[in-house]
Amino acid sequence: MAGLAASGSNPDVDLLYDINGLAKDAPHWFDRVMEFVGEYGLLLAVVLLVLACWWSLRRRAGDAAPGVAALLWAPLAAALAVVVNVPIRDFVARPRPFRDHPGLDVLVSGKTDYSFVSDHAAVTMALAVGLFVAHRRFGLVGIGLALLEGFCRVYMGVHYPTDVVGGFALGTAVALLLSPLAMALLTPVVRTVGRSPRAGRLVRSRSAAGSSRTEPDPSARGARSGRERPVGAEERDLAA
Template sequence: MAVLAESGSNPDVDLLYDINGLAKDAPHWFDRGVEFMGEYGLLIVMVLLVVWCWWSLRRRGGAGGGDDAASSMAALVWAPLAAGVAVLVNVPIRGFVERPRPFVDHRGIDVLVSGKTDFSFVSDHATITMALGVGLFVAHRRFGLAGIGLALLEGFCRVYMGVHYPTDVVGGFALGTAVVLLLSPLAVALLTPVMKAMEGARGVGRLIRSRPVADGQDEALVPGARTPAVSEERDLAA
């Protein structure tokens, strides 16, 4: 496919043609599947993964249990917020770089999605999915690894679809990761008191823990332990 690239020694364009060239030999149904997953499907899966992580943390009362619930939930809430911040940061970047879509400057690109008229660098889809993946990793490593894997797949799909250069995707990965990690300490510090307040509130506390713990009742969560009230009653009976 490099003969179509007319790119000289540009590895970015060569890799674009190599990956996008796979679409020319793939069945039509496969291209349509990649189109859906790359445009909408993987974003939906990422949202479902965040919800699943929330459900898991809620049932366990935090990744480490006990008082860790509020901080773990704060880290999880930061994941979608960071994705939104990263997209906003990308707005001036796109306007400054003004890189056209690859099919504008290069012939022979098999474009699976029409109507893309905005600039190419950096990829919003790659930015969002990697920000969610890294944000999930901060909250829960297992879910985070799955999210990062989905983000890598999203990046491949964007190049396969002919709407981004590989460097657009790498730039999106770097932007999403940077926003999450650089702002995570401040964001978690600000969000943790909010999560603690919600945890102690009636009704909304179940968003943080599936079984909220009342004051002075922590001992009842330990197998074989007795609450102070039960211990006192048994001592009097004796």
């Protein structure tokens, strides 16, 4: 299977040339920006998005354990996607596109491993889908960043478009299909950590924990208002 896209015209290679051709027409400084963004920047942005979501969830009133557990699953799913990709890469053994297509403008040198599937695409999408399970709005932003990551990998000339699509599929499958099992295992652990005086701050902020303890029960408040009468109310009723 080493010659999966070695030669010949096909949509995968055509799209590779179309997207990578943008790098040839772009200014040198823009290519350097895309090199950093595609190699490190977008992955860092998704990680920061996960941290921002964690900060938001722990400040929310109510039971934060399921949301924090889902968020904890996101990096675990990304790591698992990389592990699963190791045998996939060795089995497919697809060379990097610049090895079979010398005319490409390669922005990152030193890539000697196989091309299918893209680790960057798998990791960012696994993080984004795990983030989506925890928080829809943050997750949609993360998925947008993951799609941009896939575009950058093709733009840089280090992956075929199908490498990126395969990475997206792998990251989504790992994060989504294993999510119920991960939630069942992680939620009790997170709840246990949340009850700890010190480590509990990882699950809930001090203000959120305080508000949940002091917030009165509406039903109890209504019952009390129905039972309690102002001082002297009985005497006024008899006088009337």
